[in-house]
Amino acid sequence: MFCLPDEIKTVLNKLESAGYSAYAVGGAVRDMLIGRQIHDYDVCTSAPPEDIRRVFADRKTFDTGLKHGTLTVICGDYPVEVTTFRRDGGYSDGRHPDSVSFTSSVEEDLGRRDFTINAIALGADSALTDPYGGREDIEAKMIRCVRDPRQRFEEDRLRILRALRFSSELGFGIEENTAKAIRLSKELILTVSAERVYSELCRLLTGESASNVLVGYADVICLILGIETGDRFTDTAEKIGMLEPDPRQRLAALLFDQGEEKAAAAMRSLKAKNSDKTRVVNAVRYGGADVTTVPELKKLIGRIGFDTAKDIFRIRSLFCEKAKELYLMTGYIYESKEPVFIKDLAVDGGDLSAAGVAPGRLTGEILAALLDAVTENKVKNEKSDLLAFASSLMKKKNE
Numbered sequence: 462m463f464c465l466p467d468e469i470k471t472v473l474n475k476l477e478s479a480g481y482s483a484y485a486v487g488g489a490v491r492d493m494l495i496g497r498q499i500h501d502y503d504v505c506t507s508a509p510p511e512d513i514r515r516v517f518a519d520r521k522t523f524d525t526g527l528k529h530g531t532l533t534v535i536c537g538d539y540p541v542e543v544t545t546f547r548r549d550g551g552y553s554d555g556r557h558p559d560s561v562s563f564t565s566s567v568e569e570d571l572g573r574r575d576f577t578i579n580a581i582a583l584g585a586d587s588a589l590t591d592p593y594g595g596r597e598d599i600e601a602k603m604i605r606c607v608r609d610p611r612q613r614f615e616e617d618r619l620r621i622l623r624a625l626r627f628s629s630e631l632g633f634g635i636e637e638n639t640a641k642a643i644r645l646s647k648e649l650i651l652t653v654s655a656e657r658v659y660s661e662l663c664r665l666l667t668g669e670s671a672s673n674v675l676v677g678y679a680d681v682i683c684l685i686l687g688i689e690t691g692d693r694f695t696d697t698a699e700k701i702g703m704l705e706p707d708p709r710q711r712l713a714a715l716l717f718d719q720g721e722e723k724a725a726a727a728m729r730s731l732k733a734k735n736s737d738k739t740r741v742v743n744a745v746r747y748g749g750a751d752v753t754t755v756p757e758l759k760k761l762i763g764r765i766g767f768d769t770a771k772d773i774f775r776i777r778s779l780f781c782e783k784a785k786e787l788y789l790m791t792g793y794i795y796e797s798k799e800p801v802f803i804k805d806l807a808v809d810g811g812d813l814s815a816a817g818v819a820p821g822r823l824t825g826e827i828l829a830a831l832l833d834a835v836t837e838n839k840v841k842n843e844k845s846d847l848l849a850f851a852s853s854l855m856k857k858k859n860e
Contacts, residue, residue: 463493463587468537469502472517473585476543479516481508483543484567484582484590491578494599495631504543505582507565513543529561546570552616555652568592575613575620576627577605602633610642618649622661622685625678629668647681655732658685662731663708671711672701686715686727693718700779705771709737713744714776721746744772758790759836763801767791800835800842803828807844808851816848818855827851 465473469485476483483506492499508516513532523533523540530545548569550560564570567590571580577595589596593607604627606613606620614621621643628635635643650658662685665671675682675698679690688694697714704710716724724745728738743765750773752758762770770791777784800806808831810824818824831847834840840850 463583463589465583465585465587466502466539468539469504469541470585472504472534472536472541472543475516476504476506476508476513477585479508479512481506481512481516482565482567482584483508484584486571486582487574487579490581490583490589491595491599493583494581494596502539502541504541505546505567505570506543507546507567508543509563510545513545517543530563547573549573549616555615555618555649556654557617572607574607575617575623577607578627578633580607598636602631603636604628604631604633604639605636606639606642610639611646614642614646614649618646618653619657619661621646621650621681622653622658622665625674625681626661626665626668629665629671629674631668632670643678643681647684650681650685655730659731659733662712666701666708666711667706669702672699675701675715682715685731687730688716688719688723688727697779703779704775709740709768710744710772710775713741713748713772714779716741716745717748717776719745740766740769740772743769744776748773748776752787755790755794756837758787759794759799759801760833762791762794763832763836767795767801800832803832805842806831806835806847807842808847812844812848813851816851818851827854830854 465485473483473485483504485502486505487503489499489502506513510527510530510532514522517532517534521535525531525533525542530547532543534541534543545563546565546567546569547561547563549558550562551558553559567582571582571590571592574580577593577598579595580593581595582590584590598605604624606624624635624639624643627633665674668674676695679694679698683690683694694715697717701711701714704714716727721742725738725742728741733741747761747765747769750761752761758770771788774784774788774791778788794801798805806828810820810828813824813827814820818827831840831851834850835842840846
C-alpha cells in the first residue's frame with residue numbers, strides 16, 4: 462500500500478469527483494517506490510487546462526505553464542503542479558517540444574517521458590499505472606529509456622547526462638541498449654545549454670555512485686570537460702568517493718593534472734559561476750605547491766583561501782599519505798582562527814595611520830610585512846607587539 466499525503470489525495474479526489482482521471486506521477490512516485498525522501502509532488506490528469514482551473518476555483522493557483530497544460534495548485538503546504546495528459550510534437554531544438562497536444566490517455570502521457578522509473582503513475586486508490594515496467598526496473602536497480610533510447614536522446618539531449626546523473630545518485634546500473642545509445646549520442650550533449658549541463662554534472666559528481674559512472678562513462682565526461690581520457694583520470698575517478706561531496710572539489714580532482722589552461726577552458730565552457738571557476742582553477746594552478754612547514758602552509762592559505770587549500774590537499778591525499786597531514790593542518794588552522802589574512806591582524810590601516818604611517822601603498826606594505834612576521838612566529842598577533850614591530854620596520858626604511 463502506497464501512502465500519499467492527504468493534500469495530494471485531495472487534489473486527486475477533486476479531479477476525480479469532477480469526472481476526470483488523475484494520478485501522482487514522476488519523481489515522487491519513483492522515490493516512494495525506492496524509499497527516498499520526497500520533496501514535491503506532480504499530478505497529471507485527463508482534465509483540460511481550463512477545467513483544471515475551474516475545479517480548483519476555490520484554491521490559490523498559479524499559471525505555471527497553462528499553454529502546456531500546467532497549473533500550480535496550492536493545497537495546504539504543498540504547491541502541486543497539475544498537468545493535463547499530453548503528447549509532444551517534434552523537438553527541433555533538441556531540448557523542448559515544438560508543440561504539445563492534449564490526450565485523455567495516461568499511458569500515452571507516460572510514453573513521452575524519459576526513463577521507465579519516471580513513467581509510473583499512482584492513483585488515490587494506491588493503484589499503480591506502469592505500462593513500461595518502471596517498477597521492475599526499480600527493483601532491478603536499472604535506468605532504462607522509455608521506448609527507443611536513441612529517439613529519447615535526440616528529442617531531449619540533456620537526457621544523456623540525466624541518465625548518468627540518476628545512475629550516480631540512485632546507484633542504479635544503465636540498461637544495455639540505453640548505455641549503447643548514450644555512447645552513440647554523446648556528441649549531442651555539446652549542443653545543450655552549458656548551464657544545464659553544469660547543473661546535471663554537479664549532481665552527478667556528488668552522487669554516492671559517482672565513481673562507477675565516471676569510470677564507466679569516462680568518454681562522455683571527458684568530452685564534456687574537453688580533456689583526454691587516460692589512466693590518471695581513471696585512477697582519480699575510482700577514488701572520487703574519498704573526497705568531500707562537493708562538486709567543485711571533485712571537478713578540481715578530475716582536472717588536477719590537466720594544467721591551469723585546460724582547467725580554465727573547461728570551467729569557461731561549462732559557464733560555471735565565477736566563484737566556482739576561481740576555486741577549481743586555483744586548485745589546479747597551485748596544486749603542486751611545495752609546502753613542508755606550517756608557515757608555508759599559512760602563506761598558501763592566505764593566497765588562495767581555506768576552501769581551495771583544503772581542495773588541494775584532500776586531492777593530493779588520494780595519492781600521497783603526507784598530504785593528509787597538510788589537509789588536517791589546514792582544518793586546524795581554520796578552527797583555531799590563526800591569522801592567515803591581513804584582516805586577521807590585531808591592527809589595521811587606521812592603527813598604523815595613528816602611529817604615524819603615511820596612508821597609501823606604504824600602509825599596505827607594512828601590513829603585509831606584519832602578516833609575514835606573525836606567520837613566521839617573529840611577533841605575536843597583539844596590537845602592542847604589532848605596532849612596535851611596525852615602528853621598527855619604519856626605522857629601517859628611514860635609515
